[in-house]
Amino acid sequence: DAGITQSPRHKVTETGTPVTLRCHQTENHRYMYWYRQDPGHGLRLIHYSYGVKDTDKGEVSDGYSVSRSKTEDFLLTLESATSSQTSVYFCAISEYSGGPYNEQFFGPGTRLTVL
Amino acid sequence: KQEVTQIPAALSVPEGENLVLNCSFTDSAIYNLQWFRQDPGKGLTSLLLIQSSQREQTSGRLNASLDKSSGRSTLYIAASQPGDSATYLCAVGGGSEKLVFGKGMKLTVNP
Numbered sequence: 001d002a003g004i005t006q007s008p009r010h011k012v013t014e015t016g017t018p019v020t021l022r023c024h025q026t027e028n029h030r031y032m033y034w035y036r037q038d039p040g041h042g043l044r045l046i047h048y049s050y051g052v053k054d055t056d057k058g059e060v061s062d063g064y065s066v067s068r069s070k071t072e073d074f075l076l077t078l079e080s081a082t083s084s085q086t087s088v089y090f091c092a093i094s095e096y097s098g099g100p101y102n103e104q105f106f107g108p109g110t111r112l113t114v115l
Numbered sequence: 116k117q118e119v120t121q122i123p124a125a126l127s128v129p130e131g132e133n134l135v136l137n138c139s140f141t142d143s144a145i146y147n148l149q150w151f152r153q154d155p156g157k158g159l160t161s162l163l164l165i166q167s168s169q170r171e172q173t174s175g176r177l178n179a180s181l182d183k184s185s186g187r188s189t190l191y192i193a194a195s196q197p198g199d200s201a202t203y204l205c206a207v208g209g210g211s212e213k214l215v216f217g218k219g220m221k222l223t224v225n226p
């Protein structure tokens with residue numbers, strides 16, 4: 001298994017509070033991603049990073065911000081959590097070999113409940 | 116906008132059957148296609164990656180094919196086992212390392 005950990009694994013919070021989820025990798029891969037998985041919608045990309053301090057938005061980025069200050073860590077922040085952000089959040093990584101695009105490996109997920 | 120469809124959403128079969136799981140996509144300008152397995156409450160496990168220049172990939176009892184021109188991929192599972200029960204997802208890579216996922220197909224293999 002790819003060395004990807006996510007913390008926390010479960011979190012319950014209240015509407016309006018800030019929440020930060022952490023993804024940590026030991027593979028030294030260049031690309032890191034945050035997805036959310038919801039019934040009826042499948043997996044959707046929130047943000048991704050293509051290097052330290054280099055990030056870009058995905059399909060459902062509103063209400064989320066990210067930071068990557070080290071190769072191994074990618075943080076997802078909900079500045080003011082809402083009930084619509086209740087979901088399972090997955091981190092993924094991939095390596096760049098000059099193309100074509102590469103296999104993504106996923107972490108175990110974080111289940112977030114916003115009350 | 117790329118759309119990925121997996122039909123049916125669920126499938127229940129007896130053990131030992133050879134299975135074909137379908138994935139279709141609307142934009143044939145893809146770079147790769149990846150098949151994943153997800154067990155309940157778990158993350159995604161990568162099964163096979165097919166680059167756009169390839170027609171198929173094989174791993175053990177799994178074989179995935181890709182037909183870009185028709186916008187389809189199939190995952191073939193030989194001699195299914197109860198341990199194959201899981202949700203199978205396909206995802207299409209179209210650029211900037213982004214994947215677009217189908218909603219998955221829940222497979223149940225009955226002993």
